[in-house]
Amino acid sequence: MLETTDEIEALQALLDASHARATGHLRGIINDDRTLTAEHLVALLTGMKVLSVATVTARGEPRISALDGHFLHGTWTFSTDGSSAKARHLARQPATSVAHIDGEDLALFSHGYAELMEPGPARDEVEAHWTAHYGSSPWSWGDDIRMYRLRMTWAVAYAFKREELLRARHVTA
Helix, strand or coil: CCCCHHHHHHHHHHHHHHHHCCCHHHHHHCCCCCECCHHHHHHHCCCEEEEEEEEECCCCCEEEEEEEEEEECCEEEEEEECCCHHHHHHHHCCEEEEEEEECCCEEEEEEEEEEECCCCHHHHHHHHHHHHHHCCCHHHCCCCEEEEEEEEEEEEEEECCHHHHHHHCCCCC
């Protein structure tokens, strides 16, 4: 958990605002008993998580693929090779949707913009995290590895049986 107090508060504000403006249908499924807080998320989303990342082609056709993701500083980081279709889509149109779904236990659905991480302290921190997890730097995996940070504009978090999930995963937040 690398999140600062300000980052957790910003994530909570986004979760609250997103849930408030969701449709009645969605709020009927993700009701007050099934929502997760920002503190829950940063505790639950440690380590590598499989993400479904959706982009669009130049013709506006949707494309979805699975990517490794790490939840750092209250948002997702993910990478792909610069020669991938995903990288081309994101270069042309950075709007994306990202979902992490862990069976019926928990989910985080989000929309926003994939921001290519440029060299600097923030990317260095992400590289250190990813390197510690994988045992090698992501930039050693190819000639044109691209690391993205999702700038979320909408997000809802879900747990079918929240209290059971938190107990089972030893989260007290």
